[in-house]
Amino acid sequence: MVSRRLFVFQQVGSHPLLIVEGVSLETIYADWWREVSLIGSLMAALCAIVIALTLVLVAALKRRSAAESQLALLASTDGLTGLSNRRRFDDVFAREWLRARRTKAPIALLMIDADNFKAYNDAHGHQAGDAALASIAACIAGSARRASDLCARYGGEEFAVLLPGETVEGAFRIAEEIRSSVLSLRAQQQGRPDMSPTVSVGVAAMTPQAGLAPHDLIRSGPL
Numbered sequence: 001m002v003s004r005r006l007f008v009f010q011q012v013g014s015h016p017l018l019i020v021e022g023v024s025l026e027t028i029y030a031d032w033w034r035e036v037s038l039i040g041s042l043m044a045a046l047c048a049i050v051i052a053l054t055l056v057l058v059a060a061l062k063r064r065s066a067a068e069s070q071l072a073l074l075a076s077t078d079g080l081t082g083l084s085n086r087r088r089f090d091d092v093f094a095r096e097w098l099r100a101r102r103t104k105a106p107i108a109l110l111m112i113d114a115d116n117f118k119a120y121n122d123a124h125g126h127q128a129g130d131a132a133l134a135s136i137a138a139c140i141a142g143s144a145r146r147a148s149d150l151c152a153r154y155g156g157e158e159f160a161v162l163l164p165g166e167t168v169e170g171a172f173r174i175a176e177e178i179r180s181s182v183l184s185l186r187a188q189q190q191g192r193p194d195m196s197p198t199v200s201v202g203v204a205a206m207t208p209q210a211g212l213a214p215h216d217l218i219r220s221g222p223l
Helices: 025-075 086-103 117-124 126-141 168-188 214-220
Strands: 005-011 018-024 107-114 150-155 158-164 199-206
Touching: 018 025, 086 107, 086 150, 086 158, 086 214, 107 117, 107 126, 107 168, 107 214, 117 126, 126 150, 126 158, 126 168, 158 168, 168 199, 199 214
Parallel strands: none
Antiparallel strands: 005 018, 107 158, 107 199, 150 158
16 A cells, blocks of 8 residues: 655755655644544534533423413313313403404303302202312313303302304303203202202303493393
């Protein structure tokens, strides 16, 4: 194998004497390649560390985001029924009211009350009362078929269903579905102490206008 070399020469004094030295390219580049390998290894290690730290940071941010979302969900959810709580209902109602006023679209509201719930609770106990409310809530949640519909526990044995864009006729149909669903549940549980009470449903709908507020829609209902 032929080795390539670099040569240098120098004349010594005034004498006809030349000093010639040849060094192979491999020898010349050997130290340089060692430095390149060392620097490359260090850079690769640093890049790997940066990537690992980035992945750890991204995972931590995802966990934090998931935890914050879970906390936000818990803060807006009724613990007993799993429906939205009163705070979320008020927030969404105010937002949907403004949107309906801008678009001149109707907005409907169902107010649902468990009939004679205090007497039922006294007769069967608080655990049976809680089970009854949870069962009624399940029937109400089954009526919300659109993403914009909001089912909430309004307070105590009262529930509310917000139906943006729905007419009074459509709201009556949904109210009847809820009432029938609760009656069906009651029939299935006949003779059991945790049998669900019946419900009364108030229906109201209007197109928001200037000078009106969400509480006007609530007051317009029969409940």
